[in-house]
Amino acid sequence: MAVRVASRGHGGAEPNPMVGCVIADRNGNVIADGYHRRCGGPHAEVDALAAAGSRARGALALVTLEPCNHRGRTGPCSEALVAAGVSEVIYAVADPNPLAKGGAARLRECGIRAFHVPHAAATELALPFLKRMHTGLPWISAKWAQSIDGAVALANGDSQWLSGTRSRRLVHRERARVDAILTGIGTVLEDDPRLTAREVRVHRAQRRVVFDPDARTPPDANVLKQDNESAAPTTILVDPTSGNDLSFARRVDLLAARGARVMPLGPGGTLETALRALAGEGVSTLLVEAGGGLVGRLLREQLLDEAWVFVAPLLVADDVARRSARGLAPEVLAAIPRGRLLSVRRRGEDALLHYRWARVAT
Ligand SMILES: NC(=O)c1ccc[n+]([C@@H]2O[C@H](COP(=O)([O-])OP(=O)(O)OC[C@H]3O[C@@H](n4cnc5c(N)ncnc54)[C@H](OP(=O)(O)O)[C@@H]3O)[C@@H](O)[C@H]2O)c1
Known part of the structure; x- marks a missing residue:
């Protein structure tokens, strides 16, 4: 679902990657979703957290790309997830961007469980971004x-x-x-x-x-x-x-x-x-x-x-x-x-x- 939501950003997010985020409760019920609509705009996590409001507390966040850990045009998503009180984050692609990586480590430092669970369709979505970062x-x-x-x-x-x-x-x-x-x-x-x-x-x-x-x-x-x-x-x-x-x-x-x-x-x-x-x-x-x-x-x-x-x-x-x-x-x-x-x-x-x-x- 996060991949599907992310693909709505095709044509808007680039040169950033398309990213989607789903907030779910402990039983897997979806609370909210969000995506990166345009380069320079809010990241997917921030978009989804805004839609979830206080229901994000204790919830699970599923993101197609590792939450960023730097203050670019928007604040670090790792901090936004901490502030919202989510208990666990699952991300599908590790962030290769030397400026933004480290989000998962930051979440763990703050006591949030963060797991990298590779997912083919999420990788597919990030290919242009991954290629530009690597080559x-x-x-x-x-x-x-x-x-x-x-x-x-x-x-x-x-x-x-x-x-x-x-x-x-x-x-x-x-x-x-x-x-x-x-x-x-x-x-x-x-x-x-x-x-x-x-x-x-x-x-x-x-x-x-x-x-x-x-x-x-x-x-x-x-x-x-x-x-x-x-x-x-x-x-x-x-x-x-x-x-x-x-x-x-x-x-x-x-x-x-x-x-x-x-x-x-x-x-x-x-x-x-x-x-x-x-x-x-x-x-x-x-x-x-x-x-x-x-x-x-x-x-x-x-x-x-x-x-x-x-x-x-x-x-x-x-x-x-x-x-x-x-x-x-x-x-x-x-x-x-x-x-x-x-x-x-x-x-x-x-x-x-x-x-x-x-x-x-x-
Ligand atoms: N069906 C489609 O989807 C589609 C899409 C686009 C185009 N086309 C067709 O493709 C045809 C054009 O193809 P194309 O291969 O001639 O051109 P092209 O791929 O559009 O462009 C390559 C051009 O660069 C030139 N070139 C290559 N190396 C060069 C060099 N070192 N110095 C100077 N020039 C160099 C080539 O000249 P040389 O000819 O001397 O090698 C050629 O004219 C047209 O008929 C067009 O209608 C079809």
Whole structure:
């Protein structure tokens, strides 16, 4: 139940983790629940304790993440639980944040029983946060639509629309919940996407990021246009070593003049350093909506955590149609990392497959 409650914070809590808390009496009857609604707002424990009031005295608190022990934008949850007089706390994921950990130890010092009971669904909920804490990188999910035979676009670039309206609505919902959306210059030149969340409730102002080593993004590209004043500037990732000629510098200046923020890629156009820098600025979840060029590069750098693949009911049957990933030339099938299939769902006439490669230490 705490996991279910926590997931209501998806899109609001990030870059903090989604956290849920249930207060129950000694017989397991639920007294109140709460969750972390938005970054900077009350933590789940404080939310649940407020709903429980004096009924929290002597009760049991079940939390998806170890209660924090530091005074950030809100006070320490360990102290709030002590003040409310709960008798026992069960938490599912230990807090890896060096600034906030130690909540369970603090509770024990104050005579409250505190137990760590690992729970798979609670860990799942905290994965982006755990990954950022352990590696300094955002949680990277790629999404694409493909035909049954693996084409993401025709040879001439036509890709609209492979998937059905229900699938596309789901993508807009996901866009509205992530911290950033990453695309590649091939997609910008071919499709000119806006990459904004439309006709859905927008939970956060996501950043738009373009992998564009040679700074070829057209100054009038839709991805540079701001739908609202508060939107963050679009970030263009360029490779300063790949084009140090005058026209490259001129293109970069032009993009900056259009309000874009230009960030350098790592040596050889690698993405990891730039993604690390974005994570340092609070990007904890990154949705990749690109063609095979960028997906292949993410695979080469072993940066992809998961993929959401919409399989549309059509066969393109063209040898030179574009594929969902390219640029690698593996010679041994057994050496290719296998993902895990997490779910198979139906969206109208499309199948939605969810794969994961990430192995996050918890
Ligand atoms: N069905 C879907 O869900 C979906 C989603 C998004 C896009 N698409 C389709 O995917 C196609 C675009 O795919 P894409 O693979 O061309 O592009 P992409 O993945 O959007 O971006 C990768 C781009 O970066 C370029 N690149 C890679 N390394 C580079 C380097 N070191 N220096 C300079 N440039 C570099 C690639 O150029 P090279 O071409 O020279 O390698 C490519 O243009 C479009 O037809 C679009 O419609 C489909």
